[in-house]
Amino acid sequence: MIRIYKNEMEQEEVNLIHHIEDNCWIxxxxxxEEEIKMVVDELKIDEDLITKVxxxxxxxxxxxxxxxxxxxxxxxxxxxxxVKNKYxxxxxxxxxxxxxxxxxxxxKEFDYLxxxxxxKVKTFYTYKKSRFLIQIxxxxxxxxxKVLNIVNDDIRKKEKILYNSTNNKHLVExxxxxxxxxxxxxxxxxxxxxxxxxxxxxxIMMYDEDIELLDDTxxxxxxxxxxxxxxxxxxxxxxxxxxxxxxxxxxxxxxFLAGATIVLAVPTMISSFLGMNISLGDFAKNDYSFVxxxxxxxxxxxxxxxxxxxKDML
Numbered sequence: 001m002i003r004i005y006k007n008e009m010e011q012e013e014v015n016l017i018h019h020i021e022d023n024c025w026i027x028x029x030x031x032x033e034e035e036i037k038m039v040v041d042e043l044k045i046d047e048d049l050i051t052k053v054x055x056x057x058x059x060x061x062x063x064x065x066x067x068x069x070x071x072x073x074x075x076x077x078x079x080x081x082x083v084k085n086k087y088x089x090x091x092x093x094x095x096x097x098x099x100x101x102x103x104x105x106x107x108k109e110f111d112y113l114x115x116x117x118x119x120k121v122k123t124f125y126t127y128k129k130s131r132f133l134i135q136i137x138x139x140x141x142x143x144x145x146k147v148l149n150i151v152n153d154d155i156r157k158k159e160k161i162l163y164n165s166t167n168n169k170h171l172v173e174x175x176x177x178x179x180x181x182x183x184x185x186x187x188x189x190x191x192x193x194x195x196x197x198x199x200x201x202x203x204i205m206m207y208d209e210d211i212e213l214l215d216d217t218x219x220x221x222x223x224x225x226x227x228x229x230x231x232x233x234x235x236x237x238x239x240x241x242x243x244x245x246x247x248x249x250x251x252x253x254x255x256f257l258a259g260a261t262i263v264l265a266v267p268t269m270i271s272s273f274l275g276m277n278i279s280l281g282d283f284a285k286n287d288y289s290f291v292x293x294x295x296x297x298x299x300x301x302x303x304x305x306x307x308x309x310x311k312d313m314l
Contacts, residue, residue: 002035003027005117006126014119014126023127026103027113030054043068043097053093053105060091060190062197068097069204071133073194074187075140076147077108087147087180089187094136096129096204104136112139130204134213137195141220144188148227151177155235159242174239181232188225195221259313263305267297 006024007014020026020042028035028050040047045068052058053072063070074089093105104113113136115121124135155177158170195218197203199211206214274293286292 001029002031002039003117007119007124009125009127014117014124020101022100024101025116025126025132026101027117028103028105029109030107031105039103043101043103045095045097049095050093050103050105053091054107056090056107058091058093060187060194062194062203064203068095070095071137071194071198071203073137073140073191075106075110076144076184076187077110078147086176087151087184089183092136092140094133096133099129102126102129102132110143112143115139130206130210131213133204134198134206134210134217137191137198138213138217138220140191141217141224144184144224145220145227148184148224148231151180152231155231155238159238171239171242174235174242178232178235178239181228181235185225185228185232188221188228192218192221192225255313259305259308262308263301266301266304267294270297270300 004017004020004024004026005014006017006021017024020039026039028039031039031050031054036047036050039045039050046065049063049065049068049070053070058072060073061070062072071094072091073094075092076087077090079086079088090106090108092110093103095103095105097103116124116132116135121135121139124132126132155174158174161170195214198206199214199218201211270293
């Protein structure tokens with residue numbers, strides 16, 4: 001899919017256009033070979049700049065050619081909306097061509113790019129390439145923080161469930177969250193390297209306000225790294241602790257069942273003995289013999305239960 005946007009001087013309203021023009025934004029999401037060829041032929045850029053970004057394993061980096069600059073960053077993406085915390089990271093490529101066009105290339109449709117399409121981002125102009133690039137990077141860093149807040153809320157909910165649980169299901173879900181955090185830390189650190197390269201000022205030309213925006217982006221990205229690291233350490237501790245709690249809860253259940261089995265075995269044993277082919281004398285002829293046996297069995301079972309309870313075995 002390919003869409004082309006452009007806004008006029010000092011107008012934040014973004015217009016969808018049908019042909020590539022100077023100072024436009026070309027948005028490519030999982031483009032076809034024909035769409036890639038069309039853009040490459042029109043802008044005279046290396047096809048590899050686009051095709052490399054379409055590899056899920058592409059790492060964040062900066063690459064310069066004669067007429068284009070490629071910046072690749074990893075972005076969080078909610079891969080499975082039916083299951084919580086199924087987040088993955090996918091590469092997003094931003095290409096500035098001859099300082100006349102800017103291209104974004106990705107395998108997935110990232111939600112925060114829609115804010116640019118709908119004109120919701122202040123001071124966004126397609127003809128200000130450097131600022132647009134940094135605004136995308138800032139939105140990327142902010143998207144990690146939003147996802148981390150969701151992850152943190154889910155960790156708290158699972159904590160409450162695990163406290164009284166004997167099921168490993170929620171424990172496995174916590175391990176899935178921990179794996180997600182590991183991916184996030186790796187991606188954020190790689191993105192931080194890209195931001196460091198941009199801050200040196202020899203990749204793209206930046207104005208004072210762009211430098212200030214880049215500083216905000218770097219702060220936001222490093223905050224994401226710190227949050228991920230903290231959540232991962234907390235989650236590791238929680239996982240170990242609640243693994244012990246789940247095991248202990250299971251032991252409590254088994255102890256209760258064992259105690260209950262002993263208590264219930266008392267009347268069973270008495271009735272078994274009395275049911276043998278033996279003479280009970282006058283007791284067997286008593287009209288209340290059955291009731292007396294039941295009362296005796298019940299009292300004896302209560303006495304055994306009391307002893308087990310006293311020893312914390314029930």
